[in-house]
Amino acid sequence: MKIRKFIDQVTVHVRAGKGGNGSGSFRREACIPLGGPDGGDGGRGGHVIFQGSHDVNSLINLYFAPQLFAENGVAGSGRRKYGRNGRDLIVKVPCGTELYNAETGQLIVDIVEHGQSVTVATGGKGGLGNVHFKTSTHQAPVEHTPGVSGDEFRVTLELKTIADAGLLGFPNAGKSSLLRCVSDAQPKVASYPFTTLNPIVGTVKYDDFSQLRVADVPGIIEGAAEGGGLGLRFLKHIARSTILVYVIDMAGTDNRDPWDDYVKLRREVEQYDASLLERPSIVLANKMDVDQAQENLSRFIQETGVTPIPLSTLERENEGVVRFKREIWELLRPSPLGSWGREGGEGAVEAASAAPDETLLPPTYEGEFIHEDALKHASFLDLPPKSLTKKKRRT
Ligand SMILES: Nc1nc2c(ncn2[C@@H]2O[C@H](COP(=O)(O)OP(=O)(O)OP(=O)(O)O)[C@@H](O)[C@H]2O)c(=O)[nH]1
Numbered sequence: 508m509k510i511r512k513f514i515d516q517v518t519v520h521v522r523a524g525k526g527g528n529g530s531g532s533f534r535r536e537a538c539i540p541l542g543g544p545d546g547g548d549g550g551r552g553g554h555v556i557f558q559g560s561h562d563v564n565s566l567i568n569l570y571f572a573p574q575l576f577a578e579n580g581v582a583g584s585g586r587r588k589y590g591r592n593g594r595d596l597i598v599k600v601p602c603g604t605e606l607y608n609a610e611t612g613q614l615i616v617d618i619v620e621h622g623q624s625v626t627v628a629t630g631g632k633g634g635l636g637n638v639h640f641k642t643s644t645h646q647a648p649v650e651h652t653p654g655v656s657g658d659e660f661r662v663t664l665e666l667k668t669i670a671d672a673g674l675l676g677f678p679n680a681g682k683s684s685l686l687r688c689v690s691d692a693q694p695k696v697a698s699y700p701f702t703t704l705n706p707i708v709g710t711v712k713y714d715d716f717s718q719l720r721v722a723d724v725p726g727i728i729e730g731a732a733e734g735g736g737l738g739l740r741f742l743k744h745i746a747r748s749t750i751l752v753y754v755i756d757m758a759g760t761d762n763r764d765p766w767d768d769y770v771k772l773r774r775e776v777e778q779y780d781a782s783l784l785e786r787p788s789i790v791l792a793n794k795m796d797v798d799q800a801q802e803n804l805s806r807f808i809q810e811t812g813v814t815p816i817p818l819s820t821l822e823r824e825n826e827g828v829v830r831f832k833r834e835i836w837e838l839l840r841p842s843p844l845g846s847w848g849r850e851g852g853e854g855a856v857e858a859a860s861a862a863p864d865e866t867l868l869p870p871t872y873e874g875e876f877i878h879e880d881a882l883k884h885a886s887f888l889d890l891p892p893k894s895l896t897k898k899k900r901r902t
């Protein structure tokens with residue numbers, strides 16, 4: 508049986524909750540004649556909220572449960588009691604999900620950040636109870652209004668992986684092998700084409716604690732733009748990458764010409780989106796451990812005028828692999844983790860060695876006084892110097 512594990516496009520039915528009805532009730536109590544109207548309002552219907560989350564990496568949950576209905580508001584009741592609002596439905600989606608209106612094809616929102624919340628369908632307003640219709644000349648109103656329906660429509664979600672660098676190449680070029688070398692990700696590697704069927708993102712870690720995300724997507728073949736192989740479906744996962752990395756099999760496995768591969772790859776990318784060719788790119792000559800590769804590399808440079816980084820993914824500490832890691836770092840300059848909001852761009856190494864900016868450091872005890880009595884009961888605390896503690900004033 509074929510099991511689907513990765514879904515990057517799905518259409519769901521979104522329905523916000525209906526508002527609760529207003530109540531048409533009258534106060535009835537012993538010794539209170541003519542109690543008057545006391546019907547409360549209905550509660551608001553629940554919203555349908557989409558929220559970006561690092562904890563999910565596929566739209567598979569929505570594929571199997573595409574009906575996203577928020578709770579209806581509760582009706583109002585006597586004694587002027589308001590109905591409860593319907594509970595909001597929060598739908599977690601991976602960062603990089605675009606939401607479109609399925610009927611009009613219009614982009615609703617692009618969710619790119621963890622925690623980013625967007626109310627896509629608003630719950631209907633609750634109805635009014637009969638207390639609102641009381642006037643001096645109309646003292647026993649029976650009028651009350653029903654709750655309004657919430658928004659309801661179909662939404663198409665499209666996931667476009669967010670990574671700093673995207674690996675592009677023909678099947679068997681060694682993209683997954685490279686990702687295994689530079690990151691902790693463990694994509695499957697085998698000598699048959701289309702080993703990788705889903706995009707996989709790996710995190711490359713550096714000594715200064717900075718990180719970069721590299722995406723491996725299924726191989727692209729000639730004619731992918733017309734739907735060949737796995738088509739261009741997966742190029743959208745590369746489209747958000749800041750850097751494009753062309754992985755070329757320099758050994759010319761299966762009688763392929765590496766220089767042709769490079770031209771064809773660029774052509775397919777151009778057919779998908781010509782603006783992608785203007786992105787910064789790196790060309791890698793893989794499988795340089797094979798005898799034929801050196802000869803092919805000279806011809807590659809001659810034919811294309813591009814000098815790629817020669818590497819072999821058979822060893823993790825290969826010179827070319829290390830150079831590739833350094834090059835993507837140089838191009839992107841990620842900021843080291845834990846730098847209290849310091850932005851990238853200045854260069855992580857310089858940033859780490861530079862004198863710390865006072866405003867960016869975490870708060871200290873300075874200027875804060877802790878009462879002596881409080882300290883006696885808090886022996887487990889990492890106590891500040893005595894001078895910072897304040898003596899109890901005796902009166
Ligand atoms: N000799 C040699 N073989 C390599 C090298 N890198 C990868 N291979 C082999 O090439 C074959 C394909 O490697 P993969 O990493 O699966 O290639 P891929 O580009 O991810 O392929 P798809 O997922 O099918 O698109 C495997 O048999 C690897 O062992 C290398 O540097 N030298």
Ligand SMILES: [Mg+2]
Pocket residue numbers: 682683684694695696702703723
């Ligand atoms: Mg692969």
